[in-house]
Amino acid sequence: MKKILLLSLIIAFYGCSTEPIVNTEIEFVNTGVDPNGWVIVPAGIFNYGMHNKVVEINYDFEIMQTHVTNQQFAEYLNAALAKGSIFLENGNVMGAHPGDPFDGYLHEWKIPAGNYLHFPYSKPGGQIKLIENKFVVDKGFENHPVVMVTWFGAKAYADFKGYRLPLEKEWAKAARGTDTRAYPWGDHISANITNYGSSKNALQKLLGGNIARTAPVGYYNGNKYGDYQTEDNRSPCGAYDMGGNVWQWVGDDYPDVHYRYLRGGSFTNYEYDLFVWGRNSAGPDYYDFNIGFRCARDFVKPIPTETITLE
């Protein structure tokens, strides 16, 4: 009995290291998927939530094909910093927010107008660093989803670009299409179809580092990487990674709560957090190494060009 106790203590002592495990350099993996791509989500009814409530979105809209990447976010930070719409303070990217309506509900926090945290670039967990007043992405992480972004930061990015964060219902329609599937790609899940709690071993081997966390956006597209055959995880409208990799902020600010909501699950989660009705929430100033976002925008039908025939 004493030996067992001693052994347990040794294991506990050895295993309890709390040093951040940060991969600063990995091999770049080209997935062939363009992070600048958008997909159209057509207007119409769809089944919303676990109980398949029929809901209508009566307009077409577009959503990003992938999460916003580190490269895209770093370029935005540099541009926004130059323009003065964000500023740096104590290792953080900060920016102004006009404030939220306050309903005085139990547990609701006041979010008054002021400057709020967008991106804590000096904290471990992200792959963007400030070097000589320029935001630079760690090598190999250019096409990984940006993480450690607060809701304020995600919204500021979308505003800066002329986009918006998708509403929950928009996100759900983009993830599920018009049927009753459980995951964006169908009803099954495996380590080869998305980056979630159970796929870490395969990713660690391929992407290097002690702990592989995020995967490049669009990584699961049916390509073979070495011996690792992925399955295509596109949702019915063609968006990649709507389940897994990193959580995605959505835009809604509901009455009676200060929380903002997150969808899609992440590399730290079990499969049930990846269901299309799975939902997480946190304050708008919350950030973590498994939280990112993607944007939406209104769909404008291209005007057909008239053909003029000269006689």
Place this chain on the structure above:
Amino acid sequence: MNRFNYLFTSTKGLILTAIALVSIVTAVFNTLSGPMVEWGIRDLTVKWLGMDMNPAERAGRIIMLYHTIAMAVVAIEVYMMTSIIPMRKHEQKNINMLVTVGYITAMVFGLGFAYWGHNFTFHGLFLVGQSLVFFAGIMLAFALNPWKKEYYVTDKAFAHFKSGMDMERMAFFVMTVAMLISAGFGAVTGSFWANGHETFLAEDLIRNPDKTGLQKAIIGHLHIMLTLIAVSITLIVGRWLEFKGLFHKIAMPLMIIGTLIISGGVWSVVWTHLAHTFIYIGSVGVMLSALMLVIFSWKKLIHDNSIALGYTNPTLFQKLKALLSDPLKFGPTWQMVFMNFTVSGIGIFMAVKLEQIFRVWPAREERITLTGHWHILAAIIATIILMYYADIVGMKGKTRKWFGWIMIIGSDVAFASMTIFSMKTLFVPESVAQQGLMNTTMILADFGLGSLLVMMAIFLGWKLFDLFKGEGTWTKEAKNSELELERTSNPVLNIRRDNEFNSEGGVK
């Protein structure tokens, strides 16, 4: 036939049957979640048993699974109560029969409905099973009637009213009636299923500001049912450990009043936020009552075991040795103390620091802490039941010590680890640095639970092997099937041996 009678009619056999069934259900369904998924075990189980695992029905499956396990645990407590609380033999037999048919029906058809397609006949039989358990509860409440004069205390060392009415019996009665009403909160809401009420897991609604009355009723239901199961096992353990005297007289009024207030508080959750104040006040009563039991039992263990160990004037170290010399009798009350660190303490801490800490974390992290602490409470109750059962079957010597200590250390290491795991952000604020802590706590939890499961497998394997023997220990348990202990009253009608009754059920 003798074996059938032992397993399905004797108190000791009925408890064994229920423990074995819960163990089988736990062993099989345990393979469907957690790391078992990563290791591919879940796929094997699903394929091998032909389960239907529609992701959209996960919440419903989980609800039915823990109802079936809870029914069996309630049945075990009922068997213990009908044996240790004075009542008529025919009352005991009828209650035990109903609760047995009820929980097995609920278990078989509930799991059948949830995991093997949705045959609504199965769903109906699941409800029939639960209804039978409910009817058994009504019969139990009648049998426990504390106002019957023949059940007034015969020994003034037991807590009693001026009239002589047995306070412990009253505590059992109040708990039983409260449980019946609380079951009603679940049943009424369940009847609205697919008729305005939708399946949900309580932990998924924690941050919803607009919960419906039916949702609040279910959240109250699940909390109070577990609380009352804990109250029940505390009272049962008290009888097993011969709780009496001054501490008993302090504990029983506190338990009665605490149970009433906490139950009323939880029921009122449907209508008012003030409910939490009542719940806190009621909890203080129930927990102080349990504290009286802990003090009493530890004093008694030190006293009795010091004599057994030959210490005439024991030193502090000898007292400690005496206290720890019988892990099976020390274990249950120790688990009640330990529970404060992993359940009550966590609950109070969460309530006090909700805004500053837990509502800052993402909902999924808060959910882990919530589900963690009530799973641990359920598991602690299970360990207490198992320790009592090990005592009931007469476990002695080194086997008794190994069983007891593995049960205590294994479970406590696992529960402490899971508590730390669930609150990891408190100790290591940055998720990126939590991997080491997570690995360690998971290993320790697996080690703790694994040791328990191996021990339970050996124990149940031995009981199964014993059943094949013509003159196994089961024959002795069948002959002497009631739980031997001092009862609070000794009415003429309360004669336990079959041979002391005539065929009409009256006294010879």
